[in-house]
Amino acid sequence: MSQLVRYGMVGGDEGAFIGKVHRRAIGFDERIQLVAGCFSASSQEKNKKTGQVLRLDPARVYDTYQDMAREEGKREDGIDFVSIVTPNVTHFDIAKTFLENGIHVMCEKPLTFTVEQAEELAHLAQQKNLLFGVNYSYTGYVLAKVMREMVAEGKIGKVISVNAEYPQEWLLDDLHPVEGQELSLSVWRKNPEIAGISNCVGDIGSHIENFVHYITGLKIKRLLATVNRFGQPLDLNANILVEYDNGANGAYWCSQVAAGTLNALAVRIYGDEGSLEWQQENPDYVRYTPRGEAPRTLTRGNGYLKEKAAAFSQLPTGHPEGLHVAFGNLYQQFASAVIAHREGQPTDGFDFPRVQDGVNGVKFIHAVINSAKNDSAWVHIN
Ligand SMILES: NC(=O)c1ccc[n+]([C@@H]2O[C@H](COP(=O)([O-])OP(=O)(O)OC[C@H]3O[C@@H](n4cnc5c(N)ncnc54)[C@H](O)[C@@H]3O)[C@@H](O)[C@H]2O)c1
Incomplete structure (x- = not known):
């Protein structure tokens, strides 16, 4: 079975802070490939420009995250997971939309505005049997x-x-x-x-x-x-x-x-x-x-x-690693869990923060x- 893990990103346009850090960190794992995105909602110019810089197929740079979730959820070669790197207010709706379209989620913290929203996401992920990671990067x-x-x-x-x-x-x-x-x-x-x-x-x-x-x-x-x-x-x-x-x-x-x-x-x-x-x-x-x-x-x-x-x-010891590698280690484990999930193997043993950590x-x-x-x-x- 394929070891390739395809992902899309919501947020993280060229001027944003943490999206780029995620992309660089994900790059440490050659199995994971960026294939789709909706990098900005407020500026389509920034959205398209970011897609160009990242050499994405323009058809997979979406005007809205709703379009992205729907279209990617339908494709044979659609994304395995979405990385959500937008401000806090948007996390709940975006994560919910991707879960509803059958796509695994890795979301930035804090997970949601309210405890009820966080619990709803945890419930939905479980109901849909989908992986949900939360980017508590220092772990x-x-x-x-x-x-x-x-x-x-x-x-x-x-x-x-x-x-x-x-x-x-x-x-x-x-x-x-x-x-x-x-x-x-x-x-x-x-x-x-x-x-x-x-x-x-x-x-x-x-x-x-x-x-x-x-x-x-x-x-x-x-x-x-x-x-x-x-x-x-x-x-x-x-x-x-x-x-x-x-x-x-x-x-x-x-x-x-x-x-x-x-x-x-x-x-x-x-x-x-x-x-x-x-x-x-x-x-x-x-x-x-x-x-x-x-x-x-x-x-x-x-x-x-x-x-x-x-x-x-x-x-090797003595060469400083730093924050990018810490982010990369979370994604490396998340990608391994995605592959295990695809193969019908257990995913509990992989070491990345879960949706319950986000709820907590x-x-x-x-x-x-x-x-x-x-x-x-x-x-x-x-
Ligand atoms: N884990 C960490 O160590 C860490 C560090 C920094 C930030 N964060 C978290 O990351 C998130 C983003 O923070 P940031 O500093 O990168 O913010 P930012 O303002 O620099 O970037 C936000 C990005 O989201 C995009 N965006 C907003 N709404 C969107 C939507 N509906 N659809 C598509 N794109 C949309 C913006 O255009 C921008 O590209 C926050 O939740 C923050 O708490 C976590």
């Missing part, structure tokens, strides 16, 4: 997989505390509004109509939630939070205290107004037998401290790391905002 790093394996093997014992953060500084100017000038919502992440009920927590806090869950397997039972809007419609900073199902606590902080920070996702996982510490900006290394011993720094690709996680390495993410975002609105009351997540 694609080799060292994320190594940490996950180490926790599962008991290297740090029982997890008793987690401390994680994701600070950025790029919206710091919003703290200095110019007198007489209206608030700028030109950045869609700040606009509730496009971003949803949250900016900072939805954009980067949700990465913390998923990343910690991926590594530890812990589920958040309840949380309390404060968010700071600094006069803006949506949050720019949040502090969150969580309680996991094993009784341990975690403290999360995310910010877009932390001067001197870029994409400084960092996690510290403390167990009763040791700890792990990892930073996104130095992703090939993890600091491991077994109880009673000196800390040590592990890197990917060396014999002392387990085969399973280390097998995701694409370059939306629940997390809503719980944080609800808690903050209610004087930081505890909010249960079921």
